Amino acid sequence: MEFGFTGEDEAFRAEARAWLAAHAGGAQDRRSWERTLGAAGWIGLGWSEPGYGNRTATLTQQVAWAEEYARSPAPPRSGHIGENLLAPTLIAHGTDQQKARFLPPVAAGAELWCQGYSEPNAGSDLAGVRTAAVREPREPYYRITGQKVWTSRAHEADWCFVLARTDPGSRRHHGLSFLLVPMDQPGRIEVRPIRQMTGTSDFNEVFFDGARARVEHSVGGEGNGWRVAMSLLGFERGVSTLAQQIGFAEELGRVVRTALDTGAADDPVVRDRLVRQWAELRVMRWNALRTLGGSGDPGAPSVAKLLWAGWHQRLGELAMLVRGAAASAGPADWSPAVPYELDAFQHLFLFSRADTIYGGSDQVQRTIIAERVLGLPREPKG
Template identity: 85%
Template sequence: MEFGFSAQDEVFRGEARAWLEAHVGSVTGRRAWERTLGKAGWIGLGWPEPGYGNRTAGLTQQVVWAEEYARSGAPPRSGHIGENLLAPTLVAHGDEEQKRRFLPPVAAGEELWCQGYSEPGAGSDLAGVRTAAVREGADYRISGQKIWTSLAHEADWCFVLARTDPEESRHRGLSFLLVPMDQPGRIEVRPIRQLTGTSDFNEVFFDGARARVEHVVGGEGQGWRVAMSLLGFERGVSTLAQQIGFAAELAAIVVTAAETGAVRDPVLRARLVRQWAELRAMRCNALRTLGGTGDPGAPSVAKLLWANWHQRLGELAVEVRGAAAAAGPVDWSASSPYEIDADQHLFLFSRADTIYGGSDQIQRTIIAERVLGLPGEPKGAV
């Protein structure tokens, strides 16, 4: 497999690197950073349609931007859900009015989005959602609960998968709704405290929340088709940027292993080498699938690879430290009961890697049924 960058790509790399060097660290606040990116046109490079305030770039230039962004130490993105999930979905399934209304504010970094998919009892089993949306004139009235909702406490809008036909079940009777989050008394967001002591995820309760009829994407009852299309956009160029971060984490662990003397252990040393080799293999696989292989199992394979790799990396991070990796004293009176360092955060947070974004069990089922053609599990099987 050959993958290289053209002279034009390298010119683009220089522009991206210079802009990031000039702006990273100069802006305070995640919303302000999104607006800074948007003003310079860096949001929406991968959208196939220009004209919404975004610049467009080819696939290799998207890779260049993602990698340079990761290397620059720029802040984590607050707008990535709107840019990389909602926007391509609207381009594929939305009408012109929806595109004109929602794409420019995403490109400008002015409106942030969250994803209303998972529910208690319907996490990876997305077809089991019970949140209901009842048509009332020009609106839908939404009632139900979503969970593990990233950035819900910051978001202006949420795309919600809800059941609009109570007579249907599973994949049928679902709709994809665009819901404003600023509805006091109708939408409540509750942060979820994690092992890391932080709250990146939230519970969201809808109690008669409203969504306009014209903000149904793809038509009523077509939510499953739209939702599955969106999940297909979840992986891709961003996976390569993610791997830049993984490489930096691995390099730091190797340095620690050398400093502590843990690298002299032949078993641990072999595990470090394996992590390096597997990361290279993941990069090759990501590059192979960037252009679209037509393989319905490719996203599931990628998720299985990186989630399990990252979990093993978290285990290595604390093993090379030994007893020094133990958490410090706990102060339950503080807003965060304990402080953890990067290695401890890596170990604790990566416990969830094999669950969020589709659990390992669900990914293996997709590969078995959709790629290998194996019979599906009997419904109601224990």
Template identity: 80%
Template sequence: MEFGFAAEDEVFRADVRDWLSEHVESGQDRRSWERALGKAGWIGLGWSEDGYGNRRATLTQQVAWAEEYARSSAPPRSGHIGENLLAPTLIAHGSDEQKARFLPAIAAGDELWCQGYSEPGAGSDLAGVRTSAVRDGGDGSYRVTGQKIWTSLAHEADWCFVLARTEVGSRRHRGLSFLLVPMDQPGCVEVRPIRQLTGTSEFNEVFFDGARVRAEHVVGGEGEGWRVAMSLLGFERGVSTLAQQIGFASELGRVVEAAVVSGAVLDPVLRDRLVRQWAELKAMRWNALRTLGRAGDAGAPSVAKLLWGGWHQRLGELAMQVRGAAATVGPVDWTPSLSYELDLFQHLFLFSRADTIYGGSDQVQRTIIAERVLGLPREPKGVV
């Protein structure tokens, strides 16, 4: 199979690199940056719909964009949940009115989204959600009540797509609906940041207390939430994984450099681990390229998650080994307080502990592969 880029892809890549080098600045406000990307037409390159303000790009050009963005030191994206998860879901399952209302705002970088899936007691078991949405009033609108957790970027988002129960007494996959909930509802929506081991707060708890949802903001129809939610999870694959690997390669390069400087690379066991990390990263890239364009491959996202989650976690452990005892010590000028500073390797190690849990734990990914790809029998309920 040919994994190379055509001449027109390289021209596109050069245009991307030139634009980014001209517009990326240190300390940029993330929301303003999203609008800059939207104005230049860089949001929604992979969408299959015309007429919503996004420029078109082939699959290989989307890869070129993602890779150059990762290399450019541009700000972390605040709009990727809307662009890469919600937008493809609306294109596949949304009404014409929903597409016309939400896709242009995402493409322009004007509205940011977060995902309301996981709940306390129902993280990996998504079918166990208890957040409810009941009809309220003659206009057919809903009132949403419940709690979501580990909600990435909820503190920045304008909207949240929420999986909630619209059928009283329903269980498991039945009676769920996919709702588009505005976050600006004082007294009805509360966001509480979750402070992590790293000292940062990308994740949040979100509490809904009678938050209003318009009747026309149910995607796919009432009771079809499980089907829509599972479709959405299938979009988190391919191009985004390749861009992620550029960041991984940069981290690995810093670990190798530190090993050379410290002399740790002279240890043959550690040197073997460094080479293995490099080889596994190359294999992940080939696998991601191989699965691009294979629509309907139910196992591809799970395989990719299993590969990169464990790899990144092992890299964090390796970074600590390279640093030795110094890895356990904070900055020289650090003073005890409620906050603390971490160097790059310490942050890598602590944050990567969650890589095999969030986004679907390794156990859940293996179950998906076993049941949906290999066709193995489901595990009997109640088995420990």
């Protein structure tokens, strides 16, 4: 497979690098940064339709942008869910009115989104969702009652796309709808941060108590939520995987340098593990390029998730190993009264414990590969 960059791609890369160099260093808060990106047209490069305030780019140019962004000092993106998950789903399944209402604010960085899928009893098994949406008989609204969990960025989102059960007598993937819900509904929506081992709270619980969603904001029509939701998951892993790998390479580089500094690299077992991490990262890149090149493999997203989740978790373990006993200690001036910040390796180790769970657990990814690629019998449902 040929996956090269043309002269036009390199010119695009140079433009992206120059723009990021001029703007990324002075970025303020993440919401303001989204608006800065939107004003310059950098949001929505991969959308199949232009005209919503976004510029479009070829696949190789999208890769160039993602790589340059990962190398820049720009802050982590807050608009990823709206840009890379909701927008392609609306383009594929939304009405003209829905696209006209929601795509321009996403492209401008003016509205942020979160995803209302997982529930306490329906995490990896999305077909078991219980959040209910009841149609108001004399009003153009659904009223939503239920709970979502592990909702990334819900504490700052303006909107949430919610998978809810609109047919009370339905089971499993039948009777579900994909609803667009405004988050600014005091008394009807409550967001509770989930404190993680790292001390941060990137994930949240979201409680809906009669929250409203307009009937015309049902994407794909009532009862078709499962089809829309599964389509969205197909957009979840793409060009961003390559940018993620640049971050992985930088983390691996720091681990290697630390191993040399501490003398841990003198151990042949440690050296072998470092080489394996490097080789596996190269394999992940080649697999990602193969997938972007149009392999047509329905299991490709699951294979990619299995590869990077396990790799990153092993890197966290290796980072602690090469640091030695110092990896388990806090700062010298630590006091029980004052929580301390984790250093980079401690954060990597603790956060990566969740890599094989969030975004679809390893078990779910293997089930998808078994059933959809290998054609094995479906796993019995308890």
